[in-house]
Amino acid sequence: AQRVTQPEKLLSVFKGAPVELKCNYSYSGSPELFWYVQYSRQRLQLLLRHISRESIKGFTADLNKGETSFHLKKPFAQEEDSAMYYCALIRSGTYKYIFGTGTRLKVLA
């Protein structure tokens, strides 16, 4: 079955510290992987997707097919990064997202 696992419900780090939000997936084919972010009182919005290989707001994520992971990383966390982060996958060519349960990131001053 297709599944996305985010093992941490809450991750607290100090400002300036590195951040890694973990995401593992279970899917036998070629999925498309995404990270969505929800800032306080705002809507869910796309942060990045693996096919674009971009760095957005200093965040990067590399798809590791061997480990079936798509961890989100940032070398130096900022207070404004505090938000809820959701990892999601779509089977290539389809439209149904499968979301993880989300990780709340708190960046402490």
Added chain:
Amino acid sequence: NAGVMQNPRHLVRRRGQEARLRCSPMKGHSHVYWYRQLPEEGLKFMVYLQKENIIDESGMPKERFSAEFPKEGPSILRIQQVVRGDSAAYFCASSPPSGDTEAFFGQGTRLTVV
């Protein structure tokens, strides 16, 4: 472009009543998706609609739930005879006809059944 608009933001219904959730997609978007988020869970796909057509309703509960996206007006998710277990956040998303998989989400409707 105001983005995907959902209303109401909060809805309280007594058990047995009907709940109607509305979603206006982004301008130019013809694909609408509904997701449900139960407490402590991720968003779960419910239904995918295009104008006047239900494309995939595999995530919809078999009873009491229905969705439509008429030619004119917003998409409606309708829940009849609500029960406590229907309490959740319901998110609508839209995407353009180009086939790009990025979805643009609304702010959600939080349904509370008392």
